[in-house]
Amino acid sequence: MPQPSLPTESLAYALQRAAQALESVQKGTALPQALAQATTQCAPTVRAASQDLAYRAVRRLGSSRALLALLVKTALQARVRDILLCALALLQDDPEGAAYTEFTVVDQAVEAIAAQRRTAAAKGLANAVLRRFLRERQGLMAQIAKQPEARWNYPVWWIDTVREAYPDQWETLLAAGDSRGPMTLRVNTRRTSVAAMQASLTQAGMASEVIGPVALRLAHAVPVERLPGFADGWVSVQDAGAQLAAPLVLGEHPRAGMRVLDACAAPGGKTGHLLEMADVHVTALESDRTRVPRIYENLERLGLEADVRIGDAGNPSKWSGGGWDGVPFDRILADVPCSAAGIVRRHPDIRWLRREADIAALVEEQRRILLALWGTLAVGGELIYATCSVFPSENEQQAQWFERVCSDAVRLDAPGQLLMTPGGAHDGFYYARFQKR
Template sequence: MTRSALIRRKAPKTGAAPFATLHLAPDSLGFALDCAAFAVGAVRAGMALPAALARVQASAPAAALARGAIQDIAYRALRRLGTADWLIAQLIRKAPPAHVRDVLACALALLADDAQTAAYTPFTVVDQAVNAIGARRECAFAKGLVNAVLRTFVREREAWLDKSQADPVAAWNYPVWWIDAVRRAWPDAWQRVLAAGNEPGPLTLRVNARRTRVADYLQLLDTNGIAATAIGSHAVRLAAPLPVDRLPGFAHGVVSVQDAGAQMAAEWLGVRDGMRVLDACAAPGGKTGHVLELADVALVALESDAARATRIEENLSRLGLKATVTVGDAGEPSAWYDGQPFDRILADVPCSASGIVRRHPDVRWLRRATDIAALAAEQRRILDALWPLLAPGGELLYVTCSIFPEEGEEQARWFERAHEDAVRLDAPAQLLPTVAGAAAACSAPLSTGTHTARPERSGADLDHDGFFYARFQKR
C-alpha cells in the first residue's frame, strides 16, 4: 500500500472552477502558480494532493499543458508551507484572502530555494505571481501587496530565513505535534529524519527478475544515456528523474517504479514456487507484482477499494503476470476468504504514511495527532483477522510506511503478546528514511531494534523511504 490510508475524509468543497476568470497563457509561470495555489488550498481544506491536482487538471483543458509545472510548484509549496505561512504572517499585518495567501505561499516556496535548486529566477517569480493575482478580478486589488511582499523577501531573503529558524514549524515545515512525535521516538536521529522528509525522493526502479538482471539493465540505461546506480538486489536508482515512457522496457514490464525500502517486502516474504500467498491491502499492486516476479505462486491480491483494485490489474497486465484480485476488507475475511490457508501473508496495512512524506508532502499537513491511535487500532483489527488464515509453519510479514513506533515496534510487541503461537523472526524492523550520501555522515542507524536489515541492504547509498517490517511464523 504505497499511500496507506492517507486521508479518508470527505472531499472538501473548493468553490467555483479555478479558471472561471483566469486570463493567462497556459505555458506561463503565472498560470502554473495560480493552479498550484488552488491545489494547495484544497490540501488545506483536507484533500490529498493527488486528488487536488486531478481536480485542477479537470477544471480546464489548458491545465494539461502546464501539468508538470503545476505539480512541481505544488509539491515545493507543501514542502515549504511552514516557512511560507510564517513569512506571510510576518510580512502582512492583516491576513489576505485565501487564494492570495496560497499564491504567495507558492511564490515564497520558490523564492526560498537556494540558487542550486531554484526552478526560476527571483524576478520571474515575482513578476508572474503579480500577473497571476492581477488576472483574477476578485484578487486584482492585491497586486501591489503581492509585489511588495515578494520584493521585500527577495531583498532581505537571508535575514528572513535566519529569523524563521526560531519557529519550529517554519524551520522544519511540519506541524508541532509531528516534530514532537519524531523527536520523542528518535532523539538521536530526529533532525535527520525530518530533513530527509523535506528532500524530493529519487526515481527508483525495480528490475523484473523474470525479464533481466540489474547489471544488464544498467548497461541498457547507459546505452540510452541514462545514468543510474544499483542499490539493491533488484533496485536501480536513476541519477535524475525521467518520465516513465522514456525508460527502456517500462511499457513491457521490464522495470517498475518502486522505492528501495518498499522492495524489501517481497524479498523478506520469502516466497517459493507453489506457495499460496495473500497480499492484503494490495493496491496499487507494486508489492504484488514483485512477489510474482520472484516465484510462481497462487496469489490473492486483496483491496477494499474497488477503484484501486483496478490499478492492481492494470499493473499486473503491464508485467504480464496474473493474480486473483479480490475486493474486500482484510479485517472481515468471512466476506471473501475461501477457507484455504495461506503459506505467506503480506500485511501492508493502512498507516499514517509518515515514512513517505518526501514523496507525499501533503501527508504532514493532512494528518492529525489523533489519527495515530485510530490507525493503530485498525492495524490490530486487520492483524487479528488475518492470523487465523495462515497455515501452521507459514509466515506473516507486517509492513507499514511509518516512522512512528505506535505503528511499528509497539505493534510487533503487542502481536507477540496477543498470539502465543506467533514466533518473531528476523526482519529489518524500523527503517528510517535516508537520503543518498547523507547516511554515512550520520551516526543514527538505518534500522533500529533487535531485528536488523541484511548487510547488503544497508549503507549510505541505499536511498529509501521510512518503513517498518516485522515477520512472524505460526508454530
C-alpha cells in the same frame, strides 16, 4: 479558472494552478488529486510546471505561512494567500541555483493575482509583500527559525513525535523527509536481467546504479513512458525499501504453488514482485474498489496473474468471491494502512493532512487487521507485518503487542525499522515477521 488573456505557458498561469491545488490540500485533499483537479485539460508542460510549484509550496508550507504572517497583518483572500505562499516558497531558494530569477517570481506572482477579477485589487499588496521579503530576507528568516513548524516544515506534533522516538537522529530524519526521493526501479527477471536492463538504460541516456538484487537507482527521474521496456513489463518503479517485502515473504526457497495473501495490495507493486520471484498462487486483496483497476493494470503489463479480491482485510468472511475459502495461507503480507510517515519525501502533503489523533485510530485498525489475518494463516506459515511509517506506535510497539496477545506467534528475524536519510536509497519502512506454531 484564470482569465484567457494570461498565457498558459507563463509562470503566472502555473502559479494560479499550483495555488488552486494548495488551497485544496489545506482543505484536506491529497496533493495528487488536488493537482489533477487544478490542471484538468492543461497541456503536459503546464501540468509539469504546476506540479513542481505545488510540491515546492507544500514542502515549504510551514516557513511560507510564518513569513506571510510577518509580512501581512490583514486577512487575505484564499487565492491571493496561496499564490503568495507559492511565490514565497520559490523565493526561499538560494538565488544561485533558483529555477527563476527573483524579479520573474515577483512579476509573475503579481500577474497571477492581477489576471483574476476577484483578486486583482490585491496586486499592489502582493508586489509590496514580495519585495519586502527580498529586502528583509535575512532578518525575516532568522525570526521564523525560532518557530519549529517554520524551521522544519512539519506540524509541531509530528516534530515532537520524531524527536521523542529518535533523540539522536530526529533532525536528520526530518531533513531526509524534506528532501526528494530517488527514482528506483525493480527489474522483472522473468523478462530481462539487471545487467541487460541497465545496459538498455545507458543506451537511452539514463545513468543508473545497482543498489539491490533487482534494484536500479536512476541518476535522474524520468517519466515512466521513457523507460526502456516499461510497457512490456521489463521494469517497475518501486522504492528500494519496498523491494524488501517480497523476498521476506517468500524466503530463500519458495515452494511452487504456495498460497500467498497480499493484504492491502493496491496498486499491486508487491503483488507483482511476489509473482516475478516465484510460481506461487497470490491472492491480492484490496478494500478500496477504486484502486483495484491499478492492480489489474500492473499485472497485465507484467504478464502475470493473481486472484484479485475486494474486501476488508480485517473481515475475511466478507471478501468478494464468497469470502475467504477456509484454506489457510502459507504466507501473508500484511502491508497495513498507516500514517505513511516514512514516505513523506515523496508525498509531502502527508505531514499536513495527518492529524495526531489519526495515529491512535490507525493503531487500532492495524491490530484489528492483524488478528483477523492471523486466523487465516496455516500452522507453520509466516505473516509479515509491514508499514511505510517511522512512528514506533505503528511499528515496534505493534510487533511487541502482537507477541503478547498471540501465544502461538513466534517472532523471526526481519529488518525492523528502516529510516530514511538525506540522499538515502530508501524511504522509511518497518518489517516484522511471525511464524504460527
